[in-house]
Amino acid sequence: MTAKMTFHPLGNADCTRIDLADGRKMLVDYADMRNDNDPSDKRVDLPAELKADLRAAKRNDYDVVCYTHLDNDHCCNSSEFFYFDHASKYQSDDRVKIKELWVPAAAICEEGVEDSARVIRQEARHRLRKGYGIRVFSRPEVLKAWLEANGLSLESRAHLITDAGQLVPGFTKFGAERAEFFIHSPFGWRLNENEVIERNADSVVFQVTFLEGGRHTRALFMSDINHDTITQIVKTTKRHGNEERLEWDVFKIAHHCSYTAIGPDKGEDETAPVSEVKWLFETQGYERSTMMSTSKPMPLKGSDEDKDVQPPHRQAGAYYKRVARLKDGQFKVTMEQPTVSKPRPTTIEITERGARLLTVSAAVGAASIISTPARAG
Numbered sequence: 001m002t003a004k005m006t007f008h009p010l011g012n013a014d015c016t017r018i019d020l021a022d023g024r025k026m027l028v029d030y031a032d033m034r035n036d037n038d039p040s041d042k043r044v045d046l047p048a049e050l051k052a053d054l055r056a057a058k059r060n061d062y063d064v065v066c067y068t069h070l071d072n073d074h075c076c077n078s079s080e081f082f083y084f085d086h087a088s089k090y091q092s093d094d095r096v097k098i099k100e101l102w103v104p105a106a107a108i109c110e111e112g113v114e115d116s117a118r119v120i121r122q123e124a125r126h127r128l129r130k131g132y133g134i135r136v137f138s139r140p141e142v143l144k145a146w147l148e149a150n151g152l153s154l155e156s157r158a159h160l161i162t163d164a165g166q167l168v169p170g171f172t173k174f175g176a177e178r179a180e181f182f183i184h185s186p187f188g189w190r191l192n193e194n195e196v197i198e199r200n201a202d203s204v205v206f207q208v209t210f211l212e213g214g215r216h217t218r219a220l221f222m223s224d225i226n227h228d229t230i231t232q233i234v235k236t237t238k239r240h241g242n243e244e245r246l247e248w249d250v251f252k253i254a255h256h257c258s259y260t261a262i263g264p265d266k267g268e269d270e271t272a273p274v275s276e277v278k279w280l281f282e283t284q285g286y287e288r289s290t291m292m293s294t295s296k297p298m299p300l301k302g303s304d305e306d307k308d309v310q311p312p313h314r315q316a317g318a319y320y321k322r323v324a325r326l327k328d329g330q331f332k333v334t335m336e337q338p339t340v341s342k343p344r345p346t347t348i349e350i351t352e353r354g355a356r357l358l359t360v361s362a363a364v365g366a367a368s369i370i371s372t373p374a375r376a377g
Contacts, residue, residue, distance in 0.1 A: 003179060003210050003350040005219065005250065007292050008044050009334040009343035010034075012256040012311060013073040014294050015046055016221070017053070018208070021350075022176035025057070026064040028221060032077035042335065042342040047081055049345065054096065066102035068223035069203035070110065070117035073256075078116040085133075086126035090119065101127060104186045105138045105161075106202040109146055125150075128157060135168065136161045137204050140188035163188065165240065173211035182207045182245050184233045185225065205233065207245050213352025218247050222254035227263055227274050230254070234276035246284050249355045250348055253320065256295035257312035257333070262319055269301075270318040281323045289329040290348060290357055291320050297336045330357065 006017040013031035020026070027050075034043040054060055065082070067075055083095035103124045113121055127134035129150055136143065139161050144154045154161075162168055168181040185205035203223035210217045222230070237246050254261035259271040273281065295312040299305035306314055317331070324331040337343045347358045 002212060004347050005350075006345045006347045007252070007294060007334050008046060008049065008345045009042070009337065010046065010073075010294065011043050011335060012295050013043075013076065014068070015050075016252065016294075017050070021178040021210075021212070023057075024063040024177055025054075025059075026066065027062050028066045029068055029074040030065065030078050030081065031073050031075060032081065033073070044343070044345060047077075050081075051096070061097035061099060064100045064102055065098045066204060067104075067107060067120055068205075068221070069104060070107050070113060070120060071224065072115070072117070074224075075116045075120055079119040080116075084119060084123045086123050087119075098133070100133050100135060102135045102137070102204065104202055104204050105136055105140055105143045105188070106186065108136060109140075109142045128152075128160065131157065131160065134160050137183055138163055138186045138188040138202075143188075165236070165242075168206075173209055173216075178211045180209050182209070184237070184245070185223075185229065187232065187236075205229075207248070210350040212350050215352055215354060217249045217350050217355050219250035219252065219348075219355075220246070220248045221252045222261070224255040226255065226258075226260040227277050230261065230280065231274060231276040234280055243284070246280055247286065248284060249286050249289050251281075251285065251289065251291045253291055253293045253295075255311060257293040257298070257316050257320070259311075259313040259316040262316055266313055267315045269315060270322065271313070271315040273319060281320075282326065285323065285327050285329070286354075287327055287329070288354070289324075289327050290355060291324060291329070291331045292346065292348075293317070293320070293331070293333045295333055295335065297333055332357070 001021055003021050004019045008015045010031055010033045013033045014029040015031055016028040018026040032046045034045050035041045079090060081096060083097045084090035101124055107121055107124055108128060124134060128136060139154060147154055147157060162183055164183050164185055164187050166183055171177055171180050173180045183206050186202040203225060205223055205225060206221055208219050237243060259266040262271040262273045262277050293312060298312055298314050298317040301314060320331045332346060334346060335343050337346050349356045349358055
């Protein structure tokens with residue numbers, strides 16, 4: 001089988017399913033945001049969608065669930081969906097199990113969290129104490145202090161920790177999965193320097209590289225980081241001569257199409273990128289690339305939504321659309337994907353010719369699939 005990435009329409013929220021070539025399944029974030037009591041709510045019924053896919057695969061678990069950070073729009077209602085080992089109240093046959101949980105170090109160290117974020121934190125702490133089914137990204141001093149307070153050493157849990165600039169163990173593009181994961185963030189020094197954890201800046205950012213038919217296809221998942229953090233990532237990557245780790249065919253746009261991921265000023269009609277962001281988008285993206293905005297539709301100029309400080313921002317969308325035209329590529333918004341009645345998940349298939357966007361044909365219904373050409377050359 002070939003790998004696929006499926007982006008779910010959840011408003012300004014994230015859940016992407018990655019199906020690898022060897023059948024392994026991975027979720028990047030989980031945010032069940034739909035209001036079932038509102039018939040006009042076009043956000044997908046995420047639990048139903050994911051369980052239907054699992055039933056089709058004759059399984060009830062994920063090989064990996066990665067929480068890039070613990071904001072509600074990345075973990076909402078996880079406590080109702082997943083089976084968590086640390087407490088019996090979260091255990092039943094209808095809950096979905098997690099073989100390996102991926103979290104940033106901030107998710108271990110943060111205090112004062114509530115609801116699903118707290119449940120995930122407790123599960124991550126439980127697994128890290130026990131030494132199984134967990135991968136923590138970055139090893140700041142605050143993580144070392146937490147481990148020591150729990151009678152553990154950093155050395156005893158080093159095999160469960162991956163720093164920025166490293167590949168995630170257990171995945172290789174030369175194995176049956178034909179994929180590898182390179183971690184760009186979080187940086188351990190950020191957590192050491194900051195008095196308060198900044199979830200967005202300290203979230204998991206990675207590049208996944210697929211190998212299919214001798215061709216590399218690369219996707220960047222940027223979580224909710226802003227232009228300052230992107231600048232740090234670009235400068236660090238260049239300093240280590242790892243520019244290929246910031247090449248991309250698919251770009252999961254940061255922070256639901258917020259202008260803050262591009263530059264400090266929103267702009268009148270288009271957000272101007274800082275130099276490192278400009279390089280990342282305009283130099284590192286391949287021809288016929290796809291940018292995915294996990295967000296609401298872009299607001300119209302002058303509308304009430306256009307005046308909202310919250311994303312998506314029309315000006316940011318204008319910049320991404322210009323880059324898409326430059327690359328003969330596509331800028332897609334999860335809540336705008338065409339269907340008969342309401343948005344449906346968007347799937348990108350990894351082929352020997354590159355990334356191919358699969359879309360549902362609104363003209364003939366959900367059973368028919370059309371595709372856009374993969375990157376050529």
